[in-house]
Amino acid sequence: MIADNLQSIRRNITAVAHRCGRNPEGIRLLAVSKTFPVTDMKEARAAGQFLFGENYIQEAEKKYNELDDQVQLHFIGHLQSNKAHIAARIFRMIETVDRIKLAVALNRYLIQSGRTMDILIQVNIGRDEKKSGIASADSEDLLKNILSLSNLRPLGLMTIPPFSEDPEKSRPYFRELRQLAENLQSKNLFFDNKCVELSMGMSHDYPIAIEEGATLIRVGTAIFGDRS
Ligand SMILES: *Cc1c(COP(=O)(O)O)cnc(C)c1O
Numbered sequence: 001m002i003a004d005n006l007q008s009i010r011r012n013i014t015a016v017a018h019r020c021g022r023n024p025e026g027i028r029l030l031a032v033s034k035t036f037p038v039t040d041m042k043e044a045r046a047a048g049q050f051l052f053g054e055n056y057i058q059e060a061e062k063k064y065n066e067l068d069d070q071v072q073l074h075f076i077g078h079l080q081s082n083k084a085h086i087a088a089r090i091f092r093m094i095e096t097v098d099r100i101k102l103a104v105a106l107n108r109y110l111i112q113s114g115r116t117m118d119i120l121i122q123v124n125i126g127r128d129e130k131k132s133g134i135a136s137a138d139s140e141d142l143l144k145n146i147l148s149l150s151n152l153r154p155l156g157l158m159t160i161p162p163f164s165e166d167p168e169k170s171r172p173y174f175r176e177l178r179q180l181a182e183n184l185q186s187k188n189l190f191f192d193n194k195c196v197e198l199s200m201g202m203s204h205d206y207p208i209a210i211e212e213g214a215t216l217i218r219v220g221t222a223i224f225g226d227r228s
Pocket of ligand 1: 055077219
């Protein structure tokens, strides 16, 4: 089941990429495994999936301890500063940095442990009051402040647009995120300005996200099934 789902999503990524003139290798699939057991992750791992997204620190820490060191975890949930030290240890990338206090806390633990961390800035592109993420207008200041934090490597932007049954409704938000990233890129605010990451698109709208330039898509339900 999981292996079949992964295979059809990978085929779809390739098809959509070719259709819009992109190299499929520039699009990474993050398998969002929140609430699913580690056995499901191992099944996906056996089918060649190494990259997983988790939303909750305690759950992720338990799973991390049971997975081999080829597996890479990205954090995609809301991170409290007081859990930054755990996140700094177990994640390969934190996609949801949206305030300087959190960045400072992360950087402190990273310095202590002699490591660096790839991060994305979560932008609240839909100006949804219930969602986390920084306002587009404030993202430039946040990135400027992060430049002085030695052990953080800001690689790009992440967003969760307002949900709609119609995936086409996500397109303007994805486009806006890409335009914001291009603007920030032109100001040299990313760790690698030649290669800026855009994490956008979920099970229902990832093809649209690929068309709009996503480099990381975050897919849960379409791989693991419905979350109860
Ligand atoms: C749960 C989650 C996903 C995956 O959503 P699906 O609809 O199950 O593909 C992607 N991104 C974030 C931030 C999530 O919390």
